[in-house]
Amino acid sequence: MSTSYDVKFFEIYRNKSSKTPSYVVRWQVAKKRSSKTYRTKALAESFLSDLRQAAKRGEPFEIESGLPLSMLKAKSARTVFDFVRAYVEMKWPHAAAKTRDSMTDALSTVLPALTKDRPGRPDADTLRAALRKFALLPEDKRPNPTPEISKAIRWLEAASLDLADLNETKTIRLALDAIALRLDGKAASANTIRRKRAVLHAVLEYAVELEELPANPLHRIKWKPPKTTETVDPRVVVNPRQARELLTAVTYVGKRGRGRRLMALFACMYYAALRPAEAVALRQQDCHLPATGWGRILVDVSRPEVTTRWTDTGDAHEARGLKHRGRDDVRPVPIPPVLVKILRQHIDEYGVGPDGRLFRSERGGVVASTAYTEVWQEARKLALTPAQVASPLARRPYDLRHAAVSLWLNAGVPAPEVAERAGHSVDVLLRVYAKCIDGQQEIANRRIDDALVA
Incomplete structure (x- = not known):
């Protein structure tokens, strides 16, 4: 079998000679042309994308068939088991750790x-x-x-x-x-x-x-x-007073002062609506923390936690771009003076890591989800009533983010601005938080009353 790394791709074109619409993918390996025709443009684009990814990861292409070796393995598979293994091998190099985990789970x-x-x-x-x-x-x-x-x-x-x-x-x-x-x-x-x-x-x-x-x-x-x-359960959303009480309670729980070390992490989830994976990755160079007034955070990286089996580095946290955005995208988030003060105090007390990370474990590593979840559960028991502890109220640290977005929407901040700060699209934002927006029923009822008496 002769292979080559000399691969060139061409634009997809529509085959106008056929009676039904079809689209042709063209490429060449070692100057030998190959092509495949698909009935939809989506299928053609998907196939071309697979070819490009194989070339990008340095995979050799067979000259005769024009296919990368991973595709040849799938083509030669005769059983479902062998085909699926070839599929996973093809997908693995460019898939995020969470995607690998989800894919193999399914x-x-x-x-x-x-x-x-x-x-x-x-x-x-x-x-x-x-x-x-x-x-x-x-x-x-x-x-x-x-x-x-x-x-x-x-x-x-x-x-x-x-x-x-x-x-x-x-x-x-x-x-x-x-x-x-x-x-x-x-x-x-x-x-x-x-x-x-x-x-x-x-x-x-x-x-x-x-x-x-x-x-x-x-x-x-x-x-x-x-x-x-898809909608957030409004029962998980805390009000500002409850949020403050929970953040205060965090500082009183955890072994060896763990809660106090993590309070600012939870504050970022509430006051800046950061996802937990974004908060644990926050660095000092990402923060503008003036002595007075509002500050700003530039969110450009996320560290989702996953089993080491699925990462390339063997670490439990994989550095990734922002969710649903390009790898180099940055999300600016204005932060209120209360969070500026909390972060400045945190840096003064605990410093930052060699890479500038604000939040570290006692040994200097990335904060594990088990660590901050244990602290959060202890803080709930301290800050909330027994009935509230048994309820869904702020059951997970992620619910602080839900509380932040709900607060902004109910304060009258325009949906596009909230979506930009939270890292959502506007339609997803309004769909997910539809049940957390207060006052809409009262407004509707008043308008109906006005119409009935007109």
Whole structure:
């Protein structure tokens, strides 16, 4: 097999000679031209994007077929199991750690369902462990398998359905039934089902791209996932007095003064509406903290926490760009004097890390979610009544961000400005926080009253 790194791509063009619209992807490897035709522009753009990503990560392309080696592996796969492993290998290099985690979680649910009835089937926990901890990892990240894991992998390889079986509706329904259930057999949440179905859809779309399937079989099935709840529950939102009391309580809890060290972190979530992953990544050079008046934070990085298995560095926190934004985007957030004062006091008392990070663990590392969550739960018990502690009120640190955005909207700050500060689009902002905006019913009632007496 002859390969080359000399790859050139051309613009997609519409094939006007065909009776039905189609789009042609063109590229060349070592000066040998290749092309593929797709019935929609979206499919053509997706295929071209996969080719470009393979070239960007330094993958060799076979000259004869024009395909990168990862695609050749998927093309040569005859079983669902082998195809999915090739898909994960193709996606892995450019996927965020959280995406890798979510992707393998979904596929570990689907693959055991897409198997033949063969003797010696391992139990569900063993199959899941074999997939999550070994088979669905790139070869260079796989640990040495235990005898039990090796046996499960051999069973999956032998029992996996043929790739062509995915054309059958009954096969796809097996996958959909699997993602609708939790590991304990109970119904999965609507958000979980939607997330896992999206991964299944992407795998099937990739099979269509490579012409292993004529069309995505999911589109033929009349199966409606349960409706998801996107709106924030207004019961989690604290008022300003409750927020102040919670922040004060934080300073009194935690071993070795941990709560006092973390108070400013929680303050950033409430007064600046930072996501927890954005707050733990905040650096001194990102902050403008004047002696008086309003300051400003420039948010440009997030450190979401994930199992080290899914990161390239082996660290539990992966430095990423802002959520739903480009890698180099920056979000300016004006901050009120009260937060300016808190941050200045925090820096005076605890200093900053070598990289300028404001918030560090006792050993100087990135603050773990378990650490700040434990402190938060202790602070709730101290600041709230027993009835409030048992309620959803500020149950998670993330709810401080919800409280901040709700406060801004109810204070009359225009939605576009709130969306910019919070890192949302306006339509998502209004949809998510629709139930947290107070006073709208009273205004509507007054207008109806006025109309009735007119």
